[in-house]
Amino acid sequence: MAKDRQKGDFGYILIYLFELITGIVFFLMVKGDARKKQHSIQAVILGIISIAIAIIFLFMPLIANVIDAIIWVCGMYIGYMASIGRDIDIPYISDFAKKYV
Numbered sequence: 001m002a003k004d005r006q007k008g009d010f011g012y013i014l015i016y017l018f019e020l021i022t023g024i025v026f027f028l029m030v031k032g033d034a035r036k037k038q039h040s041i042q043a044v045i046l047g048i049i050s051i052a053i054a055i056i057f058l059f060m061p062l063i064a065n066v067i068d069a070i071i072w073v074c075g076m077y078i079g080y081m082a083s084i085g086r087d088i089d090i091p092y093i094s095d096f097a098k099k100y101v
Contacts, residue, residue: 009083015039016079019072020047034101039082041097042090046075 015026015036023043030036050068057064078088087094 011036012039012082013076013079015043016046016072016075018047019043019050019075023047035082035087038094038097038101039079041100042078042093043075045093045096046071046090 011026015022016039020043023040023046027037027040027044030040050071053067053071054064057067078090081088
């Protein structure tokens, strides 16, 4: 854990609250904080995945809702862990987000 990470920053939880929307807002608003930008990109990607799941399972809404709820809960957990100073790596998504920060 790096020393420069702020603990107790509620912004990370907000980033994952409405994944796609708040991810874009935070990405555009945050200046100079690479860690928040990385989490914003991850939240946007999770939001896109949730939309894709909803479209794929359009005629099976129960399955889509369960999968989307699992994605949202995982996002909130990642946001919480980031707020206390610990980063959770999401396979493939974290590597992609780190490249574009």
